[in-house]
Amino acid sequence: MTRLCHIDLDDANLPPPTPEIEQERRVAIFDLLEQNRFALPEREGRRVAGGPYRLALAIREKRLVFALSTEGGDPAGEFHLSLGPFRQVVKDYFAICESYYDAVKTAQPSQIETIDMARRGIHNEGARVLQERLEGKAEVDEDTARRLFTLICVLHWG
Numbered sequence: 255m256t257r258l259c260h261i262d263l264d265d266a267n268l269p270p271p272t273p274e275i276e277q278e279r280r281v282a283i284f285d286l287l288e289q290n291r292f293a294l295p296e297r298e299g300r301r302v303a304g305g306p307y308r309l310a311l312a313i314r315e316k317r318l319v320f321a322l323s324t325e326g327g328d329p330a331g332e333f334h335l336s337l338g339p340f341r342q343v344v345k346d347y348f349a350i351c352e353s354y355y356d357a358v359k360t361a362q363p364s365q366i367e368t369i370d371m372a373r374r375g376i377h378n379e380g381a382r383v384l385q386e387r388l389e390g391k392a393e394v395d396e397d398t399a400r401r402l403f404t405l406i407c408v409l410h411w412g
Contacts, residue, residue, distance in 0.1 A: 255304050256293035257307070258306065259287070259305070259325050260287075260308040260309070260325075261286060261311065263312070263408065264310065264313075264409075275408060278404055279404075281404075282401045286398065286405075290395075290401070291398050292394050294322065294330065294331055294391075294392055295390065295392075295393060302331060303330035305324070305325070305330075306325045307323065307330055308322065308327070309321070309322055311409065312409070313337065317335065318336075319334050320334075333391045333392075339386075339387060340380070340383060343380045344406065344410050348407065348410075350373045350376055354366070354370060354373050377403065380403035380406070380407070381402075384402055384403050385399045
């Protein structure tokens with residue numbers, strides 16, 4: 255019951271994604287729905303609605319918004335995170351992804367592997383930042399944080 259069962263991204267005000275960005279989005283959502291750990295801790299001694307949860311993820315007024323509801327649609331909570339701590343890691347992630355997509359077309363396998371290792375390292379850093387920012391608001395495992403970080407990057411597109 256400590257999981258996400260549905261994910262909506264509010265990307266209505268973004269330009270159309272590139273095929274690579276759209277693929278990252280589809281894979282992240284598919285993988286998240288297949289396996290994730292997402293729990294809401296008690297807050298100020300108050301119980302919270304149990305999962306599974308529906309997540310609506312958006313950027314509003316320069317804040318990352320997690321709006322959660324139960325599987326049946328009842329509100330379960332909402333919290334906002336500052337985008338400041340994510341800015342540099344998202345920028346670095348986009349830059350390394352661009353290098354990776356270019357390298358896949360022309361580079362030697364060893365060069366692609368080196369860039370991919372750097373890409374994974376930056377992705378792990380983004381997941382770590384997300385886990386830190388979610389502390390006390392939501393409990394997620396590393397794989398869930400990685401996939402959610404991918405979706406945060408998708409929302410930064412454009």
